[in-house]
Amino acid sequence: MAEEKWKTAITDIGPGKINVRGYQIADIMENLSYAEAVYLILKGERPTPAEAALMNAILVSSIDHGASPPSVLGTRTVMSGGNSLNAAIAGGVLVIGDTHGGAIEQSARILQDWVKKREENESWDETAGKLVNWLNEQNKRMPGLGHRLHKVDPRTGKLFEIAARHGYSGRHIELVKALEKAFEKKSGKPLPINVDGAIAAVISDMGFDWRLGKGFFIISRVPGLLAHAYEEMTREKPMRPLGPPPSEYDGPGERKL
């Protein structure tokens, strides 16, 4: 049975009243950018100008990555099956799991853990060194470093450039940069911070819980999924061969019951 009343601290609703985190919706429409409104609704308070610029850059950075990500395949497959726009977007969002879009969350979790574990007077290089050792012991890859396609991720550089310009650099950005150096020193090969690692460090410095990590990626990517859904709807025939390729059956041969 449903409780008497739900409690919520997000939005206060009444006749003629829609107050998000205490601010009137018309006041937000007038005075905040959408990226600032996203920060406000998730954090409860409005961002500083530095945070506003970074949140805007984060949301822009992951808006689309062409036709290859599996979430695009999810969205286009649902659309191609003869379904509605919202089902197609839900189908793409469903694909965004631990191995696709999950790196922000996983990277932020580790960064937040190790910033807490860091001892007084420890240098960031020392903390990064300990973290590299811990990853090796766990036989674990560090999420948020390295990329299949981009040797240098154009999004990472721009995000850190915007942060630097605003003098915005907290402990998680320090740690992830020390970590990049530590990996290169150890293996002799660069393992550059990718966009997920950069976003993870920035949202951690903003004070967001790592459990929200996938959420920033989802918000950012939904317009991309919508663009693909619409392109599928308007440029392609329903049920065109989206794949998979002809499969090779390797189970038991024909037999009788």
Next chain:
Amino acid sequence: MAEEKWKTAITDIGPGKINVRGYQIADIMENLSYAEAVYLILKGERPTPAEAALMNAILVSSIDHGASPPSVLGTRTVMSGGNSLNAAIAGGVLVIGDTHGGAIEQSARILQDWVKKREENESWDETAGKLVNWLNEQNKRMPGLGHRLHKVDPRTGKLFEIAARHGYSGRHIELVKALEKAFEKKSGKPLPINVDGAIAAVISDMGFDWRLGKGFFIISRVPGLLAHAYEEMTREKPMRPLGPPPSEYDGPGERKL
């Protein structure tokens, strides 16, 4: 079997290259607001300053509406069942159908149809009058006018105010305003334009296909759904009684096979 190559005109991807509609991602991160980037990815071109302000206001306007909308119930129910953030958001997006969030699409469709049907030298009041008659003949309500809760929707006024300030008023805004007048004249009671009707008119004047209507609502609402998912995750126990209320069984009484 999958085709040789998919075609897409959205984003061009290569090593170190992510170009959305021809613009480098770092250039967009630097120079566009997220609302402008949303416009760009969906339209293919960047918005004018008026369109940028309006797109920002549209995305802010529908970011959340408290705990009562059914999409929030969808998101919280999935989260409460012990699922991941992306599944919870997908669960909310799935609820956004013809009767919840569908009014933008339906309203934009009718406005776009009647702007096309309008004869030369016809006044907007005449077109609106014909449209009211057509709706009556079809025994159809006009989507985008009237609201269960808000007699005056604070979002509508603000959206039209921003449009007016920028001198932005196209044929669909003219038509929806004439329609509001025509309904009041006919029935003597006000039937004010709600936020869905206002958004429908503005995106139609921007040149967006009505079939994208639900998409703007989905993009705008996803951060709200994320805030509710996170509030459920952090403030509530799993499987709390979300409803429905105790049900009354009115089927056949007990019997034997």
Next chain:
Amino acid sequence: MAEEKWKTAITDIGPGKINVRGYQIADIMENLSYAEAVYLILKGERPTPAEAALMNAILVSSIDHGASPPSVLGTRTVMSGGNSLNAAIAGGVLVIGDTHGGAIEQSARILQDWVKKREENESWDETAGKLVNWLNEQNKRMPGLGHRLHKVDPRTGKLFEIAARHGYSGRHIELVKALEKAFEKKSGKPLPINVDGAIAAVISDMGFDWRLGKGFFIISRVPGLLAHAYEEMTREKPMRPLGPPPSEYDGPGERKL
């Protein structure tokens, strides 16, 4: 606000009591096959022996169709993205739309319409002829006839064989068979009833509403989707290249903001 109490005629619940359509769950577990239980819960009454055999054959017939259907792509893509079993199955079910799995519903709708329209003393060949003309006028293909892969669908023959053995042939089966003949007579080429058309005719003769059509396909296919999800989980690496193929970008070339 939620209503005081929901009404439902499906299942009556109380301490120690789970009565489905009036029958105790333990009584159903003991005395009905699962296919009969599916019939019972959807129809409200238990099937005759002929209907039980046919419902069983229907549910078996569509349990899987290899790796090629788009719903399998949906399920495997969600699983490969690092998600839970239920999200993967939901992802596959989402794909089952008007152009994939929708033929049962569409075919049943037309058959039910034309059985109602049929005039007294009209032969089935006459009704079928009128229906073929109507389809031509509408420039419409008849759903449930023809198949991309199977010239003769082994499932159709078996379903009608089981029906014949039980002396089960109602008006919708008569009509779809007359329709198959009418098409061949008209074009000189066979356009055989496929499994969707056969199921549509049988469930229509059982008295099911055509709006339930997709539902039978979904129930039947869920175990297949589960088998594919599990095969993906246990035989494949996460985020293996599921497609799409490398895409060809055909949008605007690089430009500056």
Next chain:
Amino acid sequence: MAEEKWKTAITDIGPGKINVRGYQIADIMENLSYAEAVYLILKGERPTPAEAALMNAILVSSIDHGASPPSVLGTRTVMSGGNSLNAAIAGGVLVIGDTHGGAIEQSARILQDWVKKREENESWDETAGKLVNWLNEQNKRMPGLGHRLHKVDPRTGKLFEIAARHGYSGRHIELVKALEKAFEKKSGKPLPINVDGAIAAVISDMGFDWRLGKGFFIISRVPGLLAHAYEEMTREKPMRPLGPPPSEYDGPGERKL
């Protein structure tokens, strides 16, 4: 990029050929019940008569549980928002997570672990005693025992009765029964095996991987979700107040930007 060919051992497809695990589909339609076909597609081999009876009883047992489960709320909310049948069922399946329907998986995992850990010549009571201690040390509840509503679950008794009648009792059934005794002995209060615990034990004795646990619940429940979707579609108005109840806002009071 998609691989050259996918591999699958589930179903072999060709013109006129649909062989599930090596058996022709028409042969399965003729000779197997749907519950046997479900076993076949998931296990790769057909069940014994005891296993067939048990699989049938399992699938029947969880077909519906009235209007109160959150998955029903998910399905009805999606349907009520003005969406398609498949989206409504996907919405319900999405809710079936770790805290709703997850007990089969969790219970089977523990039972399978402890059957493996059991030492030679150890009695089931000894193993159960060790498991109870381990649960206490972990401060963990045993999933699959106890129920909010049913003191005695009619489905558990019937499932074990069918197993006993067929002389079917393996190590996991032994362990869960010893566990029920151990809990009662320890606390003096009964903590009866519920339907999830009973299903977990039976599928474990059948040799199914615990990771398939949620899958059996999903297959079983989909017809129930369909019945609720159809009841919502045909008996209720769109967007009826499904909940939540009026919420109490407890965030910040009104303020200015």
